[in-house]
Structures are given as C-alpha cells and as structure tokens.
Amino acid sequence: SSDPLVIFTPSGKRGHFPVGTPVLTAARQLGVDLDSVCGGRGICSKCQITPSYGEFSKHGVTVADDALTEWNKVEQRYKDKRGLIDGRRLGCQAQVQGDVVIDVPPESQVHRQVVRKRAEARDITMNPSTRLFYVEVEEPDMHKPSGDMERLIEALDSQWQLKNVKTDLHILQSLQPALRKGKWKVTVAVHLGDESNPPKIMHIWPGYYEGSLYGLAVDLGSTTIAAHLCDLISGEVIASSGIMNPQIRFGEDLMSRVSYSMMNEGGDREMTRAVREGMNALFTQIAAEAEIDKNLIVDAVFVCNPVMHHLFLGIDPFELGQAPFALATSDSLALRATELDLNIHPAARVYLLPCIAGHVGADAAAVALSEAPDKSEDLVLVVDVGTNAEILLGDKTKVLACSSPTGPAFEGAQISSGQRAAPGAIERLEINPETKEPRFRVIGSEIWSDEEGFDAAIATTGITGICGSGIIEAIAEMRMAGVLDASGLIGSAEQTGTPRCVQDGRTNAYLVWDGSAEGGPKISITNPDIRAIQMAKAALYSGARLLMDKFGVDTVDRVVLAGAFGAHISAKHAMVLGMIPDCPIDKVTSAGNAAGTGARIALLNTKARSEIEQTVRRIEKIETAVEPRFQEHFVNASAIPNSKEPFPILAS
Ligand code: FES
Incomplete structure (x- = not known):
C-alpha cells in the first residue's frame, strides 16, 4: 500500500492508513x-499519545510535528485551556x-496495568465494571415523537456501539434536566453488564463530566473490616481505612457468633444490622477522607469468611455451626447495594467472591486470586493468618485448601499482656542468649529499648502491652535463649540463671518490662500465654502439614505469609516456633493483606471475577475437622518447634 504505515507501541499493532486519518x-x-x-x-x-518516530510525509507535516494546521485547532484550544504534556x-x-510510530502511554489505555509493589506479584489489568461515555443526544422533534431516554439509548448505540442499554427510574428522574442543562450533551456512567446482564445506565451528568468513578474493595473480617477506596479509571487506591467489626459485642470469634444466633431469637438479624451499619459508617469515613461524594461509589467487592458472608447477607449461619457445614451458597454473588442496605450510589453493584467450602471462605478465594498458587511453577504454601488461618498449598498442577481454627491468640487476645497492634505495643523483641536480657521496640518508635533516646521516643505512646508479632518473637527468642524448653515450660530463676524468670502462681513467667514504678504495666510472658500460642501455632502448622500429606510432599518450595498480621511476623521467629514448615528463610515472604488485594483485583478487573470462579471450582477442599491425621499433627506441633517433624534447614 502507498498509504503511510502506522505502528502503535507497546502493542506492536500496525496498519496502513490514508493521510488525514485521525x-x-x-x-x-x-x-x-x-x-x-x-x-x-x-x-x-x-x-x-506520544509520536515517538515520524517520517515527514510529502506534506511536510507528521504528527510528531507540533506545527499548527487546520485540523488541530481543536487540540490547540484544548492545550491553551487545560495544558498538555510536552x-x-x-x-x-x-x-x-x-x-509514524505512536506510543500509547499507560494513562491513555483503558486496560492499563496497575503495578503491584511486590516483585513476585502480578500486575492488575484494568477492566472495571463501569465506564464513562460522553454523548450528544438528538433534540426532540414534534414530527418524530420519541422519548428523551430512547434518544439517549440510540446515541449510546450509534456513538459507542453499546447495545441494549437498560436504565432505572432514578435515571429517568434526572434525565430531562440533565439533557437540557447540558444542551443535549451528557456524560453517562454505564455498567457494562456481563453474559447475564445487559449494560445499564448508572448515572448521568449534564455536559462533560470531568470527575472519576469509584469502587470499594472490602475485606470483611471477624475482627476488623478494612476497605480500600479505588479510582475505577486510574486503578489507584485513593484511601484505605478500617474499623472494628461491630459484631464483636456478640462474640469474639466466629463460633461464638454462630451460637449467639442459635441462643437468641433474631440474633442473626441483630448481627446483620450491626455489620451493615458499621460498614456504612466506614464508607462515610473513607469517602470523607478522600473528599469524594459517596454517590460516586458505583461498585463494591466483598471478601469474607463463610460466617461473615452469611451474616452480611442476612442468612442465619446456623448450618455453619455443625457438620456437614453446608453453606447457603458457595457461588459468587452479584447483588445491588440497596439489597444490603449500603448507602453508596443507589444503583451500585456489589460482588461477593465465591466461597471455597464450609469453612474456607471468599477470603481464601481472594488470597488465591492475589497470590495465584494455581499459576505457580514451584510448590507454594500460602497462609492467611487471622482468627482462622486460611491455608492454600499448590502449584499449577493442583491447589488444596483448608481452614484451621487458630483462635485470636495471634492477634494478642487471650494473652496476659496482649493487645492489638497499636502505638505502644511491643512488636519486636530480642533476648541476649548470654545475659538473657531483652531489648524491644514498640509500634510508633524506631528506637530499641536499650538505645539512646528510647524514653523520649515513647514519651507519647508509653509501653502498653505486646501485640501478636511481639509475642511470637518473644516466645521464639525465649526458646533460643534457653529460658523455655521444647514442651513450652519456662524455667525458674535458678534453672535459667536470670532474675527475669519469676514465679507466677504455680508456674514461671518471663518479665519483659516492669513499668509499675511509673504507674505503667508489668509486661511478662506467662505459661498460659505460651500455651495459647502453642495451640494457635499447632492449629496452623497441622493444617499446613495435612495439606502436605494430601499433596504427597514433605517440604514446600516457598511460604507466603498473608494477612495484616502476616505482614509483621518475622520468618525466622515463625519457624523457630514451628508455625510454618521448615523452608529456607529467604523463601518466606509476606504478602500483606492478600485478601484485600484479591478484592481489589476483582473490583478493578471484572475478568478476574470469572477467573477466580473457575479457579475455586478446581481447588480441592480439605475439611480438617474430619481428618484423623490432623489431631496427630496437632499434638506433635504443640512442641516448639515440633516433637516429630525435623526442621533441618532451621537447625543448620
Ligand atoms: Fe480525544 Fe476525547 S479528547 S477522545
């Protein structure tokens, strides 16, 4: 062809086009x-776009040339008015x-990549449910009678090839003023629909709407509800916030909430109301923080464990409290925000990820979406550490999943000096193996307790307690310093040679900090504390070990620690304690809140929703409660690190 050759990067797509083609x-x-x-x-x-290479045509003008011609006056006007990057x-x-070679920068791609910070994590490809379209609508004509909505729908079809677009009453109510105010030019937000739903108009603005659309990725945990507010066009997280789950007043853990609903008439409805109210308060707060209108939140994705899933939906979780742990549904759900009493955009959509099985929820599905064990070349163990541990083991050949009841000890609950991770909590701790003296750091300060400036650094927070990661480090350090034996007993002052080992009732305790002189707390690790952690870590380890049995392996290639708490655990200490199987320390990584990330992926990329639905169908679920080997592993795993399993890599 004699027409100019046009090559686009980064796609590499090319073709010949007549001179003058936009x-x-x-x-x-x-x-x-x-x-x-x-x-x-x-x-x-x-x-x-950026013209990165352009040959001069016989007209002497290429798109790389900024020379003004008739055709780019519009562009010049735009540039003068709003500016354009050089x-x-x-x-x-x-x-x-x-x-010409034309580069399409990421900001100009609808399906742009949102880069995730961790090297091993896949980027997110933007494919949001809802997009903006500017249209010019034909004016009404007495000789061709038709409604304003019909002409808008016609315009969406002819100008955007959007077929069969549907609408709602609330759009009809604002349609006529919007069209007239915008002089028959409007911007509409259209939910693009899917196989089972046609596209739908969500919102209408007169003229060109310059703003964005927003979505929420919500990790509905039994203890905390965490939400990311995302820009549905850029993919950026513009605000993140969390609150305590208001259901805590009905029971700390899931099973106590299930029994609350069994013991109290209407108890499930009370809890449903509480969680939805809490959620609305969180959404108001996060929108205020980001300075956006809550009404611009048009999509929301939720991930949660099965009990939270049922209570959020208004389904009595009774059946989840007893074998065979039948879920009302394990499929993903596409709902409307109003059905769940959520005060965001009145037509906003809600998507819940599928659950994997009775005890393995949509949160585990979200972790699978984020960490993609089903695409891993090597065998990866993913543990999401929370009140329940969700555990996935697999590679691209197959993936197994289970859930293990670790209880809230890892979050600082049931621990004598335990507290949630907050300023003032001890989060890092080391014990000198010679002197058996501790040094530590609290949340909110970078300075260790034996360093200069420590007192000043903690002046505002004080030392208030010890959080989950602090307990794990403390117990592992106690074991390494020899003040704690493999069975989990703390030695006496005589046995250990340190006055920090004090008599505490009929057992011993290790004193970390005595702030009583200044009216502060005495922080020590007691034998009951150690037992609580032994139970929690044994549950975690035996779940992982059970999956390894089922997979037919004795070792894993790498371990990913997920969960807000997982982000703070040190790999070495987790292994000294025997929380996770033996594995090279540098193969243990932290994924942060992977469930929240999975929710974000499903929010920003609707294709990922069908992807995870398929993946979940292929994940093999293991029910720990009915596996006899689970008990056996549990007993062995109560020792520190373990009474039967060798930890050769750790030992060396
Ligand atoms: Fe070029 Fe809108 S300014 S498509």
Missing part, C-alpha cells in the same frame, strides 16, 4: 487500546501524515 480512528480499526470518553470531540483528553498529542485530533 490517530484514534486508526487505533480503533486496529483494536489498539486507546481511551476516549468524549468520542473524539477533543474534550476529554483521555486519548493522549510532546503529547490528542489522538482524536492528530492525523496521520506519513509513516
């Missing part, structure tokens, strides 16, 4: 991902004049 048109024809909200009218600037052009205005 870049956006060429991109459309080649299927290049180049964004546009205004449909090529030079208003939205979403179509920005070298950037509006793809809908710039025209092909000769052979």
